[in-house]
Amino acid sequence: MRETRSTFEFNEPMERLWSAITVYEVLIHWLADEVRGRPKEGAEFSWTWKLGLEGDFTTKGIYKKIVPGKELIMEWKDHPAGDIFLQLLFDSVSENQSKLTIVNGGYPSSDAFNVWLDGAKEAWDDQVKKLVTFLAGNPDFTKFIKKT
Numbered sequence: 001m002r003e004t005r006s007t008f009e010f011n012e013p014m015e016r017l018w019s020a021i022t023v024y025e026v027l028i029h030w031l032a033d034e035v036r037g038r039p040k041e042g043a044e045f046s047w048t049w050k051l052g053l054e055g056d057f058t059t060k061g062i063y064k065k066i067v068p069g070k071e072l073i074m075e076w077k078d079h080p081a082g083d084i085f086l087q088l089l090f091d092s093v094s095e096n097q098s099k100l101t102i103v104n105g106g107y108p109s110s111d112a113f114n115v116w117l118d119g120a121k122e123a124w125d126d127q128v129k130k131l132v133t134f135l136a137g138n139p140d141f142t143k144f145i146k147k148t
Contacts, residue, residue, distance in 0.1 A: 001105060001106050001107060001108065001109065002103025002105065002107045002108075002109060002113075002117055003103055003104060003106070003107065003117075004093070004102075004103070004104045004105070004117060004120055004121035004124070005101065005102070005103050006101070006102050006121065006124065006125060006128075007099055007100070007101045008099065008100050008101075008128050009093070009097065009098075009099050010097065010098050010099070010100065010132065010135070011096060011097055012096065012098055012135055013092075013095060013096055013098065014069060014090055014091070014092035014098035014114070015069065016098075016135070017090060017098045017100060017135075018068070018069050018090055018139075020134070020135060021072070021100075021131075022039045022072065022130075023144075023145055024036070024037065024038060024045075025144045025146055026054050026141050026144050027047075029080060029134055029141070029144060030127070030130045030131050030133070030134035031042075031047065031127060031131075031139070032041070032047035032048055032049050033048055033049055033050045033056075034046075034048035034050075034058075035047055037050075037063075039063050039066055039072065040063060040066070040127065041053070041063055041064065041065060042062060042063065043062065043063050044060065044061070044062050044063075045052065045060070045061055045062070045063060045102070045147075046058055046059065046060040046061075047059055059076060059078060059079070060076070060078050061074050061075050061076040061077050062074070062075055062077065064085070069090055069092075070090055070148070071087065071088065071089055072088040072090075073085060073086070073087045073088075074086045075106075076094065079111050080116065081106070081107050081108060081116045082106060082107075082108060082132070083106055084104065084105070084106045084107065084120075085103075085106045086102070086103070086104050086147060087101075087102075087103040087104075087105070088100060088101070088102055088103075089101040089103070094126055100128070104120045104121070104124060104125050109113055109133065113125070124148070129131050
């Protein structure tokens with residue numbers, strides 16, 4: 001099995017980065033057009049992108065592991081390459097700096113899946129750029145979070 005791995009540095013406290021990635025009301029502002037499912041081990045999630053003339057694209061999976069502020073592992077159940085996983089590793093560098101390592105793996109070793117592997121790395125690199133822009137433009141994103 002193969003994987004992609006990228007590490008990104010943020011000028012953000014780790015707690016803020018964790019919230020931006022795990023709160024579904026925030027995810028719709030930088031990741032996908034529609035997000036369903038709150039992070040809870042064993043719970044299902046889905047992300048939908050509205051692609052205009054191409055229609056909507058929805059992907060679904062389950063939360064496999066959650067260690068608040070440290071690690072989040074999700075597994076897709078509908079990926080053409082099989083049971084692909086996404087592991088997010090969070091690291092606090094200082095009070096206002098953090099690191100995020102994104103591991104997207106489970107891809108079969110066959111060269112036939114290179115397009116999926118390369119596309120995954122490119123897509124996550126692009127999503128991180130959107131996340132950086134979102135964080136810079138929203139110093140207080142708690143306004144997006146529903147009060148329970």
